[in-house]
Amino acid sequence: MTTLLVAATLALALGGCIRLGAGKPPASLLTLTASQALAPGNGASGKGEDALVVYDPEVDRTLAVQRVAVTVDPSNVAYLKDALWVERPARLFGALLAETIRARGKQLVFAADDRAALGQRRLTGRLLAMGYDAGSHAVVVRYDAVRSESGKLATRRFESRVPVARADAETVGPALNAAANAVAGEVADWIG
DSSP states (O other), X not given: OHHHHHHHHHHHHHHTTOOOSSSOXXXXXXXXXXXXXXXXXXXXXXXXXXXXXXXXXXXXXXXXXXXXXXXXXXXXXXXXXXXXXXXXXXXXXXXXXXXXXXXXXXXXXXXXXXXXXOOSEEEEEEEEEEEEETTTTEXXXXXXXXXXXXXXXXXXXXXXXXXXXXXXXXXXXXXXHHXXXXXXXXXXXXXX
């Protein structure tokens, strides 16, 4: 009983010392949700080596954080107030790409970190923009894709812009989701 009382007292005392970040957290976190998703009960089968492996895109330091980038001008970047991603943008976009391609149901698709990812076909690339552009009052998602298959490479740039009325998390979040889904759909069409 005494040990339990001491442990409870220590837990309460330490609870006041723990601080989860600076300042007030945002009311919600932003994420990407696939507008084209594989329906429950559906799937694909085939040889592992024929599968498409989708890698999270590379990003520069602007997008390597959970904050939403704002392009102020060609040489200045800021971050949108009270807007945070639930996870790094590259990880969210990579998962969205894989799910969108998977939803087409034409091929086996794995994320690169999946243990079953043995496929010889690869989709890699670089996420160049996924944020708000102050100059055009629009969100921008820009992705340079690289497809490799049977020793052959193909590249293509994809971009979607969605105008927004206000630069706040409530407006920018859904617009980024729409733009990312538009790019993912175009990439899925390109992959075939």
